[in-house]
Amino acid sequence: MNLPRMAAVLVLSLAVAGGAQAQYDVLIRGARLLDGSGNPWRVASVAITGDRIAAVGLLPEATARRVIDGTGLYVAPGFIDTHSHAGGGLASASLSHGRPLLAQGITTVVVNPDGGGPIDLVAQRARLLEHGLGVNVAQLVPHGSIRREVVGMADRAPTVAELNRMKDLVGRGMEAGGFGLSSGLYYAPGSYSETEEVIALAKVAARYSGVYQSHIRDEADYNVGLVVAVDEVIRIAREAGLPGIVTHIKALGPRVWGFSEALVRRIEGARAAGVSVFADQYPYEASGTSIGGALIPRWAQADGRQALRDRLRDPSERARMREGVLENLDRRGGAGRLQISRHAPDPAIEGKTLQAVAEERSVHPADLTLQLLDAGGATLVSFNMEEADIRTLMRQPWTITASDGGLTEMGRGVPHPRYYGTFPRKIRKYVRDEGVLSLADAVRTMTSLPASVFGMADRGVLREGAFADVVVFDLERVADNATYSDPHQLADGLVYLFVNGRLAIDEGEFEAALHGRVLRRQWKN
Ligand SMILES: [Zn+2]
Known part of the structure; x- marks a missing residue:
């Protein structure tokens, strides 16, 4: 501990011992507080000391080295993006700051979705930390990459020995702190897997309290059909005994428009029968993929x-x-x-x-x-989704917000606008303009819901003792500026953003220092 820090702790201890007012590092005063639970806002102050929230309440006597007037603003937990392709960008020197994510209020991303990404999570962690990290990162263990490593691109089931090797690799990823298993059963080579293979691997993830996140086998009528593909996730969740997540849930293409109602019935039915099933969704009518994947x-x-x-x-x-x-x-x-x-x-x-x-x-x-x-x-x-399906799926209490976006150099290509606008778009369009969800419910789908499903300890909530990932925004100014024709536009409306108690955005301006961490799933008792 350095001397000024020691002195600060000493002053703080003396102040507390003497019954005087607490001195915090940061005090956000008088904002409309959304704690992430879905409860409606109340006016409260948030105090931060070190990397944690030190107090939440009216705190009239509190003082701090930095006091932020939150009057007229909302304060909420930092947003968690549970389907992110930003892993590669965040590991690079030029994009490790993650500014397009920070501008959306994102403080944590879950990487290696769709069964893709590196197998060696320890090596990935080192790469992510090499240049600093603007956001926190949670890793998934990618089924498709493991299959490619062990079985290659062959369209066949693994041998017993191969399956054991795959299980071993999943176990190693979970031991390294992975939050679960991801698969892309729509894509090759994931598409060559039978359900039993995925169940066997998901059981390994379940031993470490992991989740199973699935880009399902069919979002349209390519092979088994949309509804059967959702049933497959339910079966995997039930038989492997872990939460199953239908990622970027949608009814893709005119042949299955209107099927959202059937998906809701299947998932509700499974939940009623005790199977832990969730979905995530991005608030756009277009998806994005490779030409090989789509066509x-x-x-x-x-x-x-x-x-x-x-x-x-x-x-x-x-x-x-x-x-x-x-x-x-x-x-x-x-x-x-x-x-x-x-x-x-x-x-x-x-x-x-x-x-x-x-x-x-x-x-x-x-x-x-x-x-x-x-x-x-x-x-x-x-462009393959219908607005009515998007809304039906968005209204479900088990639907998380996730971007399916990534990070790219500003100006390169014409990427999907979800890279820059997912979280503010949901708030701007579906809360503020159209009232599909309340603000408190929308924030819940971005914070406490994903944190609890993925088991991110002490994140996704604003309460004493939680990590100080905190977003402060101006609801009237929230804007997803990225469009399909002009997507390289940062979002607006974020006034302050804290990552692990440190300012990443201060009065709308990015701070240079990076405060993200690579998280580990805590599974040991
Ligand atoms: Zn996907």
Whole structure:
């Protein structure tokens, strides 16, 4: 302990011993306090000392080194983004600050979703900490990466020995502090897994109090169908004995619009029967994925990239792939509903729809798709959801807010606006403008709900003793400025943001110092 710090502790102890008023590091006075539980706001002050909340209440006598007047502002727990592709960016020198996340009020992200990301969580932790970290990070253990490591891209079940190796890798990730298992059963190679394999691996995560987060096998009618795919998550949660999360829940494409009601019934039914099932959702009508994920049939991806390239060269295989692409274009509502977000070989087409580029080049959109794949692939923003489904799913008390966004260099590509606007958009559009949720309920889906589902100790709530991840915002000024055509826009409305008790945003300006940590799931008794 350094001398000034010792002196401060001494002064504090003397003050408390003498019955005088408490002296805190920070005092946020008189804001409308939302504690994260869903309770309506009340006017209260929040005191911070070190990295923890020292007191919550009216605190009329309290003093602090820094006093913030919260009059007219809301104070809430920092937001938790449970589906984030920001892991790679946060580990890089140029993006470790995570400013597009901080500007949304995000103080913690959960990385390695969809079964992707590194297997070695210890090494990932070191990379995340190398350049400092603007936000806290919780890691998931990625099923798809583990399968690729052990079984490769083969479309088959693992042998007994292979399954044991996969279980061992899941166990190692959980031992390293992982918060659960993620899978992407829609994507290759996750799609080659049977349910039993996932149950066996989820059981390992369950031993460490982990969750199971699933990008489900089918969000439309690609294979088993949307409802059966949600049933699969319920079965895994029940048989493995852990919380199951249907991540970025949606009804994808015109063929399944309106199915949200059926999903709610399935999940409610499972919950009534004692199965712990949740969902998360981003508040946008478009999803985002790779051109391969959205449009290329899975059989064509078996055995890896070279096999895919070989199939593209073979005229009859290429024709068969084209048939699959045609079907998938229809599933997603046509080429006019697919916007190219990133295509490194030709950035000039970024931001345009597949339909528009196909017309420019006088080719059929299905052929353009295969050409782009051949040229190195592309990512897409896919306009495939209906507002009524979004609202139905958003209103459920078990639906968490999550972005499915990531971090990218400002100005690179035309990414999905959820990278910059998810949390403020939900507050601006669905709370303030349209009243789909109350502010207290929306904040709950961003704070205490994800913290309790994922077992993040002492986060997601504003109470004495919790970590001081704290957001202070001006409801009238909350704005998601990112749009589909111009997404590289930071959000507005955040006035102050604390990460582990330290200011990350002060009067709307970013602080240079970074205060995030890599969290560990606490599972030992
Ligand atoms: Zn996903």
